[in-house]
Amino acid sequence: MLKLHNLMKVYRTDEVETVALNGVNVEIDQGDFVAVMGPSGCGKSTLLNIVGLLDNPTDGDYFFFDENVARYTEAQRAHIRKKNIGFIFQSFNLIDELNVAENIELALLYHDMAGSERKRRVAEVMDRMGIAHRARHMPGQLSGGQQQRVAVARAVVGDQPLILADEPTGNLDSAHGQEVMEMLRTLNNEGTTIVMVTHSPAHADYARRTVNLFDGHVVTDAKRAA
Numbered sequence: 388m389l390k391l392h393n394l395m396k397v398y399r400t401d402e403v404e405t406v407a408l409n410g411v412n413v414e415i416d417q418g419d420f421v422a423v424m425g426p427s428g429c430g431k432s433t434l435l436n437i438v439g440l441l442d443n444p445t446d447g448d449y450f451f452f453d454e455n456v457a458r459y460t461e462a463q464r465a466h467i468r469k470k471n472i473g474f475i476f477q478s479f480n481l482i483d484e485l486n487v488a489e490n491i492e493l494a495l496l497y498h499d500m501a502g503s504e505r506k507r508r509v510a511e512v513m514d515r516m517g518i519a520h521r522a523r524h525m526p527g528q529l530s531g532g533q534q535q536r537v538a539v540a541r542a543v544v545g546d547q548p549l550i551l552a553d554e555p556t557g558n559l560d561s562a563h564g565q566e567v568m569e570m571l572r573t574l575n576n577e578g579t580t581i582v583m584v585t586h587s588p589a590h591a592d593y594a595r596r597t598v599n600l601f602d603g604h605v606v607t608d609a610k611r612a613a
Contacts, residue, residue, distance in 0.1 A: 389438065394448070421598055
């Protein structure tokens, strides 16, 4: 599904060159659940940005469903992103002026889809995520755990095969964090591929594999014992 070969990412200014990723080789199969771990500044978010087609590598190859996308323009990347990738962020990234249902529907506005079909999908995913009773509530009326449920719903409403989660439990207490992890595990069991950046070893245990980064290198890539 995804193959990163000898991936490099270098940030340059007039005076400084920073190597964020250095010769990264990772393959992710369809249906996998991968946790990416490592200390701050090791390249986790950079890797997720490239996997999510938000940025290009400086060098190396990135095969997305057998298509080498490493040199694609932003317009080409955006076309693939909207069909294939859902994003979940630590800070929820909900729009305060829109209610729950509208925030979720936002993810479908760029799809060629009738309004009635959008409404049906939104209702269905709210039901799945246990937030149907909050449909007309604004984000400010929700707890952190409820806001992250809305964010997960928005990420999956388009039936994207890949979910990228950047510290999805970082702003939640342990009980709500566990709830979100259970939701991600359920999605993965239903066939969605998930790549998640986390600092939490306990939450990494929900994944099938853990990739550890250090100074832009992959230092370990281990499957969880069954």
